[in-house]
Every structure is written in structure tokens, then in C-alpha cells.
Amino acid sequence: MTNLDQYRESLKQSGLEMFELCEKQMLKSKEAFLTHDSDLAEEVIHTENRVNALDLKIDRDCERFIALHTPVAGDLRFVLALRKINFDLERVGDHAFGVAKYIIEINTPIDPKLLENLRFVEMYDSALSMLDDIKDAYIDDDTKKARKVYKKDKVLNKININAFKVISEEVKKDPNLIDQYLLLFSIIKKIERIGDLITNIAEEIIFYREAEILKHQKKKKVRKPGK
Amino acid sequence: MGKEKNENVIESSLKRKYKLQAKDVNVFYGDFQAIKEISMDIKANSVTAFIGPSGCGKSTFLRLFNRMNDYVDDFRMEGKIFIDNQNINKKKVNVEQLRKQVGMVFQKPNPFPKSIFENVAYGLKIQGIKDKTFLKERVESTLKQVALWDEVKDNLNKSALALSGGQQQRLCIARTLAVEPSVILMDEPTSALDPLSTAKIEELIHELKHKYTIVIVTHNMQQAGRISDYTAFFYLGEIIEFDKTNKIFTNPEKKQTENYITGRFG
Numbered sequence: 073m074t075n076l077d078q079y080r081e082s083l084k085q086s087g088l089e090m091f092e093l094c095e096k097q098m099l100k101s102k103e104a105f106l107t108h109d110s111d112l113a114e115e116v117i118h119t120e121n122r123v124n125a126l127d128l129k130i131d132r133d134c135e136r137f138i139a140l141h142t143p144v145a146g147d148l149r150f151v152l153a154l155r156k157i158n159f160d161l162e163r164v165g166d167h168a169f170g171v172a173k174y175i176i177e178i179n180t181p182i183d184p185k186l187l188e189n190l191r192f193v194e195m196y197d198s199a200l201s202m203l204d205d206i207k208d209a210y211i212d213d214d215t216k217k218a219r220k221v222y223k224k225d226k227v228l229n230k231i232n233i234n235a236f237k238v239i240s241e242e243v244k245k246d247p248n249l250i251d252q253y254l255l256l257f258s259i260i261k262k263i264e265r266i267g268d269l270i271t272n273i274a275e276e277i278i279f280y281r282e283a284e285i286l287k288h289q290k291k292k293k294v295r296k297p298g299k
Numbered sequence: 300m301g302k303e304k305n306e307n308v309i310e311s312s313l314k315r316k317y318k319l320q321a322k323d324v325n326v327f328y329g330d331f332q333a334i335k336e337i338s339m340d341i342k343a344n345s346v347t348a349f350i351g352p353s354g355c356g357k358s359t360f361l362r363l364f365n366r367m368n369d370y371v372d373d374f375r376m377e378g379k380i381f382i383d384n385q386n387i388n389k390k391k392v393n394v395e396q397l398r399k400q401v402g403m404v405f406q407k408p409n410p411f412p413k414s415i416f417e418n419v420a421y422g423l424k425i426q427g428i429k430d431k432t433f434l435k436e437r438v439e440s441t442l443k444q445v446a447l448w449d450e451v452k453d454n455l456n457k458s459a460l461a462l463s464g465g466q467q468q469r470l471c472i473a474r475t476l477a478v479e480p481s482v483i484l485m486d487e488p489t490s491a492l493d494p495l496s497t498a499k500i501e502e503l504i505h506e507l508k509h510k511y512t513i514v515i516v517t518h519n520m521q522q523a524g525r526i527s528d529y530t531a532f533f534y535l536g537e538i539i540e541f542d543k544t545n546k547i548f549t550n551p552e553k554k555q556t557e558n559y560i561t562g563r564f565g
């Protein structure tokens with residue numbers, strides 16, 4: 073293995089660490105929210121420091137890789153993509169952190185009936201499974217897996233739009249529920265954002281593997297093999 | 300104007316777009332085939348970089364454009380080389396004239412053991428130009444062109460050999476430019492220079508491009524990336540890939556090219 077290969081491999085490992093850390097943050101914040109476990113929420117809040125530190129480390133290592141190894145072609149696309157993936161993951165971590173903060177702030181658990189009305193758990197789980205897919209796609213450099221997340225993201229968008237309708241109807245029936253619903257709605261917004269971030273990561277993986285830029289393309293059809 | 304004539308005009312202007320052309324070229328040194336069936340079109344006013352591992356035929360191919368291989372024993376070529384649509388291997392071609400039109404700069408600066416002034420004026424003098432003011436003006440403008448004037452203007456009579464390597468190389472480029480060629484071939488012109496002298500030569504190449512067609516052999520991938528419009532990757536006497544430089548360095552078509560430019564060759 074060349075020096076450059078080693079450096080690239082260690083960057084890839086750091087990226088994987090970031091994936092795993094953010095995935096755990098998401099899982100724990102979901103857990104903490106559903107069980108109203110403020111200790112677990114505290115843990116998420118604490119771990120945010122580690123997410124930030126790793127984000128900085130990856131950024132710095134990418135910069136060094138570019139400065140010292142002047143990568144081109146596939147190597148260059150990889151490091152450019154990793155910087156963006158890292159940025160997106162850090163934001164995923166931020167959202168998990170945001171959810172954890174809500175848990176500390178509210179004092180009564182949410183009524184499970186509301187969660188069901190909004191398809192809250194289903195949404196959270198879809199986001200988690202997207203994150204898991206995209207992590208696998210990253211590990212295996214597999215653009216087919218990366219493309220899987222687009223479909224799941226549509227589910228998140230649907231639930232998000234639906235939640236708005238449900239809330240406006242439910243609140244008319246019982247105005248006392250407004251606080252709880254608003255809280256849930258802001259979490260749903262966060263999860264919807266997480267879905268977008270994960271699709272960004274998919275674009276980055278496709279970019280560095282296939283040199284194809286999907287960003288800002290409307291309705292991109294599946295790419296034919298061999299161009 | 301008839302349709303036929305129109306088409307002729309279009310066709311000849313298309314042809315003129317290419318300053319240099321190689322058609323089905325094979326080169327042999329004795330039994331050894333150094334260049335295998337290379338065809339290539341090079342546009343005017345562009346910089347083309349030749350890259351590839353040692354011994355793959357870059358210098359051999361480059362030297363075809365000013366017939367520098369003619370001196371080599373055992374050298375034999377098949378195919379055609381055109382400059383401005385003229386076959387340069389025709390008998391009637393004046394090789395002196397050709398070399399005036401197609402200047403060459405080598406890896407090691409090779410100034411003559413003469414003064415700085417004489418080095419630059421050399422090509423003009425052998426053309427029979429004696430007019431002192433003309434020579435002085437041309438020497439000055441050429442030295443300015445290569446950004447050497449300010450460094451040497453007070454010592455034009457000093458020996459060229461007393462200059463630094465980077466200065467000598469710029470002097471050699473000035474010597475080449477003084478006779479107003481239209482093509483400049485460079486064979487690893489900065490491989491013996493420090494980063495600052497290299498940067499100066501690269502800057503120079505960038506400026507010269509507007510007036511000249513430049514082909515440069517380089518082992519420095521970053522240099523190829525910085526200065527060239529097109530890059531040709533040579534391997535074992537063949538061109539594996541020839542494309543816009545930004546394509547080659549971001550997303551080459553061939554795996555071999557990618558392996559080479561990313562330093563994973565072999």
C-alpha cells in the first residue's frame with residue numbers, strides 16, 4: 073500500500089467512526105424521547121462534544137491529505153466528498169442533540185396516542201434505517217445501496233406533510249394538546265431534515281464513485297451502466 | 300458561392316484548427332518499436348502535456364515535430380507528421396526553416412558559452428540579420444517576454460554560463476523565442492529547477508500560449524494540471540488516453556491513466 077493509500081484508508085476509517093457516532097446519537101435520542109429518559113438524553117448532550125471534535129479532526133485531516141498528497145481523480149473526489157459527508161453527519165448529530173435538549177426541557181411524557189397519529193416512531197425508524205443504508209453504502213463504496221435512500225426519504229417527506237394536516241385537525245378538537253403537538257412537530261421537522269442530509273450523503277457517494285454530480289438535478293433517472 | 304466551394308472553406312478552416320497532426324505514426328530504433336500507431340491532433344494556441352512512465356516514448360514522439368530524431372542512427376519512422384497541414388517529412392522541406400518555426404527547449408538548460416546577448420541574438424544572426432538596433436530591440440523584448448530582462452539588463456555581456464539554472468532555462472527559452480517560432484516543444488523544461496524558477500517558467504508558458512502552440516513533456520503531474528489544456532498519457536509507445544486536462548485529472552476514462560496519475564502504477 074502506498075503512503076497515499078494508507079492516508080486515504082485512515083480518512084475512510086474516521087468517516088466511518090463519524091457515521092457510527094451519529095447513528096448512536098440518533099438511536100439514543102429516540103430511545104430517550106420515547107421512554108422519557110433524561111439520563112440518556114444527558115448522555116446524548118454530552119457526546120455532542122465528541123461529534124464536534126471528530127468533525128474537526130476529519131476536516132483537518134482532509135486538508136492535510138490535499139496539501140501533502142495533492143490527490144487527483146478518484147482520490148480527489150473521495151476527499152472532497154468526505155468533507156461534505158462529514159459536514160452532513162455533523163448536522164445529523166446536531167439534530168439528535170436538539171431532540172435530547174427537548175427531553176430535558178419538557179416534564180411530562182408525550183401521550184402515545186399522539187405519537188401514533190403522527191406516525192412518529194415510523195418516521196424516526198425510517199430515518200434510522202436510511203442512516204444505516206447509507207453507512208453500508210459508504211463502507212462498501214456501493215452506489216446501488218446509496219440510491220436506496222431516495223425512496224425512503226419520500227416516506228419521511230410524506231409523514232412530514234401529513235403531520236401538519238393531522239395537527240391542525242387534532243388541535244381544533246382539543247386545544248389543550250397544542251404544546252405537545254408543537255413539540256412533536258418540531259422534532260418531525262428535524263427528522264425530515266435528517267432525511268435530506270442523508271440524501272446529500274448519497275449524492276456525495278455517487279459523486280466520488282461515479283464522478284457524476286446529482287446535486288441540483290431534477291428527477292435524475294437511473295444511470296445506464298458504462299455511461 | 301457554390302455549395303462545393305463553401306464546404307471546401309469549412310473543411311480547410313477545420314483543418315487549420317490543428318496546428319500539429321500525427322497520422323498513424325510508428326517509430327523504430329533498429330528492431331525496437333518505440334512508437335506504435337499514434338495519431339494525434341493538437342490545436343493551435345494550446346498547451347498539451349505529454350505524461351507517462353520513463354521510456355514510454357514521450358521524447359521520441361515530441362522530437363518528431365522538429366525532426367530532431369533524424370540524427371539518430373537506426374531511427375526509422377512510418378506515418379505522417381503535419382504542421383499547418385504541411386507534411387514535414389517531404390524532401391523539399393527545409394529542416395533549418397522547420398526548426399526555426401518549431402523551437403525546442405530541453406531538460407537541461409544548454410546556453411552557448413557566449414554572452415547573454417549573443418545567446419539570444421544567435422538565431423537571428425545566423426539568419427543574416429546584422430542591424431544592431433533591430434538586434435538590440437529584439438533581445439530586449441524577448442528577455443522581457445521571459446521575465447529575465449530586469450535580472451540581466453545591466454550584464455548583457457556577462458557569460459550566460461554564469462547565470463543560475465533557472466535563469467539559464469529562461470535564457471534558452473528566450474533564445475528559442477527570438478526567431479519567432481510558432482510551435483515550442485519542451486522536454487521536461489523544469490525538472491532541474493527549484494519551485495520559484497519553475498513557477499516563473501510555468502507563468503511564462505501560460506502567457507506564451509496566446510501566441511504559440513506548446514507541447515511539453517513533464518513528469519510532474521501537478522505541473523501538467525497547472526499549465527496544460529490537453530494531456531496525453533503515453534504507455535509503452537502508445538497513447539492510452541488523450542483528453543482535456545481537467546477531464547484527465549478529475550475523471551479519466553481509463554483505469555491505467557487513473558493508476559498512473561494517482562501514483563499507483565505497476
Ligand SMILES: Nc1ncnc2c1ncn2[C@@H]1O[C@H](COP(=O)(O)OP(=O)(O)OP(=O)(O)O)[C@@H](O)[C@H]1O
Nearest residue numbers: 328331333351352353354355356357358359360371
Ligand atoms: N537513440 C535511441 N536508440 C535506441 N533506442 C532509443 C533511442 N532513444 C530512445 N530509445 C528507446 O525508445 C524508448 C522511448 O524513449 P524516449 O526517450 O522517447 O522515452 P521517454 O518517454 O521520453 O522517457 P523519459 O521519461 O525517461 O525521458 C525507450 O525504450 C528508449 O530506450
Ligand SMILES: [Mg+2]
Nearest residue numbers: 357358359516
Ligand atoms: Mg524523455
